[in-house]
Amino acid sequence: MNITEYNNCVDKYxxxxxxxxxxxxxxxxxxxxxxxxxxxxLWIAHKNLDAAKAKSYLFSCAHNAxxxxxxxxxxxxxxxxxVNIPQNAFNQYTDVxxxxxxxxxxxxxxxxxxxxxxxxxxxxxxxxxxxxGLSLAQVKVYIFRxxxxxxxxLEKTGIRSHSDLEELV
Amino acid sequence: xxxxxxxxxxxxVDYFDGTLNxxxxxxxxxxxxxNPKFRQLFNEYQSALDCTVGEGLPVAIDPEFAEELKQTSDxxxxxxxxxxxxxxxxxxxxxxxAEQEEYNQMIxxxxxxxxxxxxxxxxxxxxxxxxQCPYKNNLKRSQIxxxxxxxxxxxxxLAFLLIFRVVYFSECSIDLARLSxxxxxxxxxxxxxxxxxxxxxxxxxxTPKQMxxxxxxxxxxxQSDAVRLHDPEPQSTxxxxxxxxxxxxxxxxxxxxSESKISYPEDILQPITIDWKSIEELDNNGLAIxxxxxxxxxxxxxxxxxxxxxxxxNERRSPKICVSYDEDGKKDGxxxxxxxxxxxxxxx
Numbered sequence: 001m002n003i004t005e006y007n008n009c010v011d012k013y014x015x016x017x018x019x020x021x022x023x024x025x026x027x028x029x030x031x032x033x034x035x036x037x038x039x040x041x042l043w044i045a046h047k048n049l050d051a052a053k054a055k056s057y058l059f060s061c062a063h064n065a066x067x068x069x070x071x072x073x074x075x076x077x078x079x080x081x082x083v084n085i086p087q088n089a090f091n092q093y094t095d096v097x098x099x100x101x102x103x104x105x106x107x108x109x110x111x112x113x114x115x116x117x118x119x120x121x122x123x124x125x126x127x128x129x130x131x132x133g134l135s136l137a138q139v140k141v142y143i144f145r146x147x148x149x150x151x152x153x154l155e156k157t158g159i160r161s162h163s164d165l166e167e168l169v
Numbered sequence: 170x171x172x173x174x175x176x177x178x179x180x181x182v183d184y185f186d187g188t189l190n191x192x193x194x195x196x197x198x199x200x201x202x203x204n205p206k207f208r209q210l211f212n213e214y215q216s217a218l219d220c221t222v223g224e225g226l227p228v229a230i231d232p233e234f235a236e237e238l239k240q241t242s243d244x245x246x247x248x249x250x251x252x253x254x255x256x257x258x259x260x261x262x263x264x265x266x267a268e269q270e271e272y273n274q275m276i277x278x279x280x281x282x283x284x285x286x287x288x289x290x291x292x293x294x295x296x297x298x299x300x301q302c303p304y305k306n307n308l309k310r311s312q313i314x315x316x317x318x319x320x321x322x323x324x325x326x327l328a329f330l331l332i333f334r335v336v337y338f339s340e341c342s343i344d345l346a347r348l349s350x351x352x353x354x355x356x357x358x359x360x361x362x363x364x365x366x367x368x369x370x371x372x373x374x375x376t377p378k379q380m381x382x383x384x385x386x387x388x389x390x391x392q393s394d395a396v397r398l399h400d401p402e403p404q405s406t407x408x409x410x411x412x413x414x415x416x417x418x419x420x421x422x423x424x425x426x427s428e429s430k431i432s433y434p435e436d437i438l439q440p441i442t443i444d445w446k447s448i449e450e451l452d453n454n455g456l457a458i459x460x461x462x463x464x465x466x467x468x469x470x471x472x473x474x475x476x477x478x479x480x481x482x483n484e485r486r487s488p489k490i491c492v493s494y495d496e497d498g499k500k501d502g503x504x505x506x507x508x509x510x511x512x513x514x515x516x517x
Contacts, residue, residue, distance in 0.1 A: 003310055010308045018302035023294075032303060039308045096291050104294065118261075119294035147257045150292040151285065 005051040006043060013055055014039070017062045020116050023104060024066045025073075034069060038062040059121070059131045063113055070109050096154070103153035107146060114139050115146040172200040177207050181214050252282055256289040 001009075017038060021031035038061040042054060049057055104112050113132055117123045123131065129139045170193055172180060180197050183189050189197065201207045255272040258264035264272065276286045493502040 003312055007309045010305060014302040014305040014308060015300070016296075018305075019296055019300050022300065035302055035305075036308065043310060097295055100292070100294055115294060120296045143261065144254075144257050147260060147289065147292050148253055151256075151288045154288045154291065 001046045001049050001051045001054055003046075005054070006046050009042065009051075009054045009058065010039060013058055016121055017058060020059070020120055021062055021066055023101070023116055023120070024109070024112060025069055026105060030069055030073075034062055034065040037065050056127060056130055059117070059123075060133070063117075063131050064133075066113070067109060099154060099157050100150060103150050106153070107149060110134070110138075111142045111146040111149065114142040115150070118143060170196045172196060172207070174206070177210060178214075181211055185214065252285070256286060259286075260289045260292060 014035060018031055018035050021034050022028060025031055025034070038058055041061045042049070042058050045057065046054075104115070107115070110132070114128050114134070117128045117131060118125075125136055125139045125143070128134070128143075129136045132139070134142070177200070180189065180193070184194060184197055201211050252272075252275055255264065255268055255275070258268055259272050272286075276283045492500055495501040
């Protein structure tokens, strides 16, 4: 990968990486720092890296740094904590996406990562496995559990029917 | 084996792991029997082992963790209600035609499943495209040119300037400020600057500052020009008169130096009145008085072929001054070497 391709990567992927990190760590400054670190690692490796692999490499770096950050910062929340959601809490939100964002924060980091990579970046399962270092089977399990968790979270906020959703949507 | 407080713990662990040989075990037993501190450590470790080995083992690992350890290769192998499995497959857009139809049937038959299906359909996170990475331009890199390129560029510029200077200013190499050996002589109340230190070597009592204009004919210059006149009062007029020494055939010629050429007047033998106003007009290039020892024959040659002089000037063959000394070490003669010709310019 040459310098032009590297700069193209910055243009194409920096926003994606930033969004992914911001949703994962919920801290703009930390997300920026990790973006910076990830691109720094990409730059260090750019001479030996194929441009086609740059995105995967970049997200791998970002993911690993994010996991380290989350571990260090103890920002993981237990699933049980999210259970204590008041009934009809959905009235506090203006958008389903807001509820889902809240739900993401209560997810396990691995689940959150695979869901974000799947939904935000549209990665295939195999790509997610490469980025996160998980096995393909683990990725599928996390995707599945993540979806079920999000659905349960929506239920817990009091959304029971289509009309409830329509109120928000 | 030396057993001390530094290695006793490691030895106790090895002892219980069964990695010590027979002799080491015996030595450890002896050390424990002799040293109460070692015995205490041994007993503590043994009791700790008793707690953890056997019934002290965890009953079971976290079921959820155990579930994660399972290697499933497909959603269908995940132990979960069938409807949820189908719902995820549909929301992930990886359900087969049959699964899709079955799913549709299930949600049509059961309202609760319909509600679940709706919720599943909203479970996808949408990217917020307004969210952009701040300062992302700072992440970009610019081409780093190796330092040697900068050196090469600097060298090229330097070479260019040198060549440019040689080509365009070669005839203007008479730079008074550059010539540290410039000698100022007083001439009729005016300053005469003579270029080149050795110009007055042939003149007896040649303390340069005591030079007078009358000595000028004796002054020898190099082809890189000789005498520059600088008049502190440029409005005045001076008419230098040549004085010829019997022993020396010397003549004064006036050469005006411009940037590109040096031109000589037709008749180099004619005394020339220097108009200081015209000197001023010549600006920085000034007016150079060139005194050339070319001899009678040389004068004839010069008249025939001025180009030779030009060539000689261009070749910058500087005359050399040879001083001869007598037995007492006193100066008794000065000769001037121009090319392969020797001219006696002064003798006692």
